[in-house]
Amino acid sequence: MLEVQDLRKRFGDKVALDGVGFAVQPGEMFGFVGANGAGKTTTMRIVMGVLQADSGEVRIEGRALTGEDRRRFGYMPEERGLYQKMNVADQIEYFSRLHGMSATAARAATAELIERLGLTERRASAVEALSLGNQQRVQLAVALVHSPSVLVLDEPFSGLDPLAVDALAEVLKDRSASGVPVIFSSHQLDLVERLCDSVGIISAGRMVASGPVDELRDSEGRSVLKVVVRGAAPGWADGLRGQVTTDGGRDVLTVEDGDDQEILRTAVRAGTVEQFGRQRPTLAEIFREAVA
Amino acid sequence: MNTLLLVAGREIRTRIRTRSFIISLAVSALLVVGLAFVPKFLSGPDTYKVAVVGPTPAAVENIAFTPYPDEAAARAALAGGDADAALIDDRKIVSEGELDQRLGLLLENAHREAKIKSSGLVITPLQVETGADAQYEGVRTGIATLLVMVLFFLLIYSAMYVAMGVVEEKSSRIVEILLAAVRPWQLFGGKIVGLGTLGLINLGVVIGAGLAAASATGLVADLPPGMTGIVIGTVLWFVLGYAFFSALAAAFGSLVSRQEELNSVLTPMTTLMTLTYLVAYFAAVEPMGTLARVLSIVPPFSSMVMPVRSAATEVPVAEIALSAGLMVVAVVAVLLAGARVYNRAVLRTGARVKLAEALR
Numbered sequence: 001m002l003e004v005q006d007l008r009k010r011f012g013d014k015v016a017l018d019g020v021g022f023a024v025q026p027g028e029m030f031g032f033v034g035a036n037g038a039g040k041t042t043t044m045r046i047v048m049g050v051l052q053a054d055s056g057e058v059r060i061e062g063r064a065l066t067g068e069d070r071r072r073f074g075y076m077p078e079e080r081g082l083y084q085k086m087n088v089a090d091q092i093e094y095f096s097r098l099h100g101m102s103a104t105a106a107r108a109a110t111a112e113l114i115e116r117l118g119l120t121e122r123r124a125s126a127v128e129a130l131s132l133g134n135q136q137r138v139q140l141a142v143a144l145v146h147s148p149s150v151l152v153l154d155e156p157f158s159g160l161d162p163l164a165v166d167a168l169a170e171v172l173k174d175r176s177a178s179g180v181p182v183i184f185s186s187h188q189l190d191l192v193e194r195l196c197d198s199v200g201i202i203s204a205g206r207m208v209a210s211g212p213v214d215e216l217r218d219s220e221g222r223s224v225l226k227v228v229v230r231g232a233a234p235g236w237a238d239g240l241r242g243q244v245t246t247d248g249g250r251d252v253l254t255v256e257d258g259d260d261q262e263i264l265r266t267a268v269r270a271g272t273v274e275q276f277g278r279q280r281p282t283l284a285e286i287f288r289e290a291v292a
Numbered sequence: 293m294n295t296l297l298l299v300a301g302r303e304i305r306t307r308i309r310t311r312s313f314i315i316s317l318a319v320s321a322l323l324v325v326g327l328a329f330v331p332k333f334l335s336g337p338d339t340y341k342v343a344v345v346g347p348t349p350a351a352v353e354n355i356a357f358t359p360y361p362d363e364a365a366a367r368a369a370l371a372g373g374d375a376d377a378a379l380i381d382d383r384k385i386v387s388e389g390e391l392d393q394r395l396g397l398l399l400e401n402a403h404r405e406a407k408i409k410s411s412g413l414v415i416t417p418l419q420v421e422t423g424a425d426a427q428y429e430g431v432r433t434g435i436a437t438l439l440v441m442v443l444f445f446l447l448i449y450s451a452m453y454v455a456m457g458v459v460e461e462k463s464s465r466i467v468e469i470l471l472a473a474v475r476p477w478q479l480f481g482g483k484i485v486g487l488g489t490l491g492l493i494n495l496g497v498v499i500g501a502g503l504a505a506a507s508a509t510g511l512v513a514d515l516p517p518g519m520t521g522i523v524i525g526t527v528l529w530f531v532l533g534y535a536f537f538s539a540l541a542a543a544f545g546s547l548v549s550r551q552e553e554l555n556s557v558l559t560p561m562t563t564l565m566t567l568t569y570l571v572a573y574f575a576a577v578e579p580m581g582t583l584a585r586v587l588s589i590v591p592p593f594s595s596m597v598m599p600v601r602s603a604a605t606e607v608p609v610a611e612i613a614l615s616a617g618l619m620v621v622a623v624v625a626v627l628l629a630g631a632r633v634y635n636r637a638v639l640r641t642g643a644r645v646k647l648a649e650a651l652r
Contacts, residue, residue: 048472050639067475075472079641081465086306097298098473142469 001025002150002181007046007056016042017053018205024181024198029172031192031213032185033287034202040185041078043202044154047183048075060150071100074148078155078185080139084128088119091127092141099146106145113141133164140168144175151175153184157191169195193283203291217280225260226279227253232271240266250274295474299482303457304489316449317494320442321501327438328505340395343369346381352402355395432516436576436604442498443530443596444569448562450491451537455545455558457483458638463549467638476635484538488531495530499523525612526599532616533595535623537565539630546637547645557644564592572596579604589615591622 002024009017017039024030034040045051047058049070058065083091089110096106114123117137122130127138136159143153151172157165172195176182186192192199193213200210209216217223229236229251237244240263242255251271255263260278267273281289307313343366344357358375360366363386366378370388377395378386385391385399408415461467461479470479506515540561548557575584575597588597588607594615601607629651637645 045468050468050471071473073472075469077465077468077472079465079468081461081467081469083306083460083466084464090305094298094302095469095473098295098470 001061002047002183003059003062004043004047005057005059007043007053007058009042009046009051009054015205017046017056020056020202020205020207022198022200022207022210024183026181027176027179028181028197029176029195030181030183031196031199032183032202033187033189033192033199033283034185035291038202038291039205040202041154044152044183044185045077047152048073050077069149072146072149074143074146074151074153076139076143076153076156078158080135082127082135082138082142085126087124087126088130088138089114089123091138092145095142096145099148101146109145109147110141113145117141132159133161136160136164140171144171148175149180151180151182151184153182155186156184157186157188165191189282189284189287199283201287201290208290209286213283216286217283223278223280225253225255225258225263226275226277227255227263227267227273228275229253229267229271229273232267236270237266254279295478296482296485299474299479300486300489303483303486307453307487307490308493313490317497320445320494320498324438324442324498324502325505328502328511329509340376340392340398341374342395342399343375343378345378346383349379349382349402349406352398355398355402432604433576433579435515435522436579436600437573438502439526439603440569440572440576440596440600442495443526443533443572443599444565446491446495446498446530447533447537447596448565450487450494450534451541451561451565452558453487453490454483454538455541455554456551457487458542458545458634459548459551459554462546462638462641463551465641471639476638477631480542480631480634483542484535488534488538491534492527492530495527499526522599522603525602528616529595529599532619532623533592536592536595536619536626537561539623539626540564543630543633543637543650544647546634547647547650549641549644553644568593568596572600576600576604585611589618591615591619594619 003021004023005021007017007020009015020039020043022030032040032043042051046053046056047065049065049067060069086094092113093106093110096109097103101109114120117140119134119137119141122134127135130138140156143151153172156168156172160168169191172182172184196213198210198212199216201208225242230249232251237251237253240253240255241258242253242263245252253263253267264273264276267276340355342355342357343360345360345363345366348357348359357379358369360369360378363378363380366375366380367386369375370378370386376387377391377399379399380386382403385396461470467479505511541558544557544561545554548554571583571587571593575581575588578584579601584597584601587593588601589611598607598612598615602612633647633650636650
């Protein structure tokens with residue numbers, strides 16, 4: 001398990017992180033969301049050891065993270081970067097060596113990944129000669145080639161076309177299914193909702209919500225009861241603490257709390273109930289509420 | 293350490309294949325070979341060909357006499373370039389254009405000697421005696437001046453590559469991925485070691501080419517004793533000088549995020565190097581002067597002045613030891629400070645980072 005505990009970081013007068021903490025289980029995909037400048041990148045950089053926290057700690061399996069642990073991590077920073085003049089295969093192989101693989105293992109892993117990412121024909125091309133999409137693949141390869149023990153990806157989906165998004169999502173699911181904790185940040189909340197087991201919402205350097213996506217959506221006060229009634233007399237819901245909107249002969253009642261059975265009986269008496277059920281908020285709604 | 297060598301290996305592999313490295317290698321080797329041929333070119337041919345009409349004089353060193361039946365045939369040989377001069381009936385010398393001064397003297401001398409000998413007079417030639425130092429002074433100064441140029445060229449070019457490499461990694465943001473896998477000092481050190489190895493290869497080629505050219509031109513006979521010592525000393529001083537200046541280059545380079553800003557941020561380093569070059573050049577010409585003696589002890593000037601001074605003249609071992617000791621201390625200090633600056637500045641992309649801020 002990877003734990004981030006109470007990270008604090010200042011840049012001059014500006015407080016970037018003010019007690020950020022969360023945990024990611026092995027095999028779990030953790031979505032890290034927040035507005036620009038909320039502290040996502042800073043947190044990820046501290047996890048990777050590229051930045052030092054003023055206080056707080058990153059732990060793995062219950063102990064403080066060491067340089068050797070981090071060497072087995074895979075990282076894709078928000079600002080992509082590759083050696084422009086180095087060819088694809090050399091580049092991937094070089095990074096696998098830097099991550100501690102032997103020369104033989106590095107060569108084998110590089111060949112396999114090039115094949116899997118569909119870069120076989122470009123393996124001897126300089127990175128600068130590749131299309132943007134292929135450069136992204138090389139970037140991903142550099143993060144994955146050493147079979148990392150933890151994956152940290154900063155905005156991995158930004159700038160990808162829908163097909164590439166699906167492909168990357170598959171790769172990440174695959175890694176996570178093999179027991180690797182995966183952390184990624186994204187502005188695409190629907191994507192996070194679809195892919196992630198857990199999310200953390202950060203705002204102005206603080207975690208405002210974090211936990212399994214289902215729990216966040218189900219948690220009290222977040223889900224609302226939605227009742228659609230046709231042909232009801234006006235004022236039928238006056239006794240209930242909810243809001244009624246009328247839409248083409250149908251009344252839509254939303255209630256945040258109350259006895260749902262009592263509400264159902266009232267609705268049945270008033271007219272024809274077309275829809276009755278709890279409606280869970282989307283991640284986007286939770287996010288807006290949390291950072292507001 | 294392993295990681296440092298991996299980084300160094302990449303630097304070597306990628307740079308050694310570039311056109312600019314090959315060109316610089318070829319240019320520096322050609323320069324040295326060319327300079328080795330200069331004395332030979334200036335001193336004229338080894339053996340003069342002289343056409344003779346009438347009696348052939350006794351053998352004279354460096355002159356090959358060829359008999360011709362008459363003056364017209366001799367003149368034809370001159371015009372055809374088959375002879376450098378013609379000696380007619382032991383009476384006059386004919387040449388195309390100006391007569392080579394040395395050839396003139398040799399012929400004149402031979403003529404007089406023959407006449408004196410025939411008159412029965414015996415003259416013992418003057419004996420020449422020179423000091424051991426003076427004997428090779430000219431050659432030593434020549435080697436020292438050449439060394440200044442080669443050292444300066446290699447130092448500044450290797451250091452520039454270090455700085456450019458640092459900025460390349462910073463501007464392409466690849467440094468962030470690198471630093472997630474390796475420590476900053478490994479990256480800093482690997483770059484310096486890798487590009488330094490290329491500098492040493494280049495120095496080796498230059499020295500090899502120089503010595504080969506010297507033996508091809510027969511210049512090697514004029515080389516002073518202790519050339520091996522001079523060569524080894526030069527290589528060691530190059531390593532020290534390179535470590536010093538490349539650490540400065542990497543540290544200054546890490547302050548900026550764009551290649552365009554590199555020149556201005558490197559100004560202190562290039563100024564220091566140019567200054568070192570100038571005093572070293574001065575030391576080559578006047579190796580016994582006070583300036584040369586003092587600056588051959590003070591780092592980083594010593595990195596170029598001392599090898600140049602050692603080539604130009606004999607330097608007491610104690611002075612060399614003191615100078616080397618001080619330089620090693622300076623190199624360690626600059627490496628530590630440089631690694632610190634690099635560590636602090638290399639991830640701060642955007643505006644140029646102030647040196648004082650990075651050192652604090």
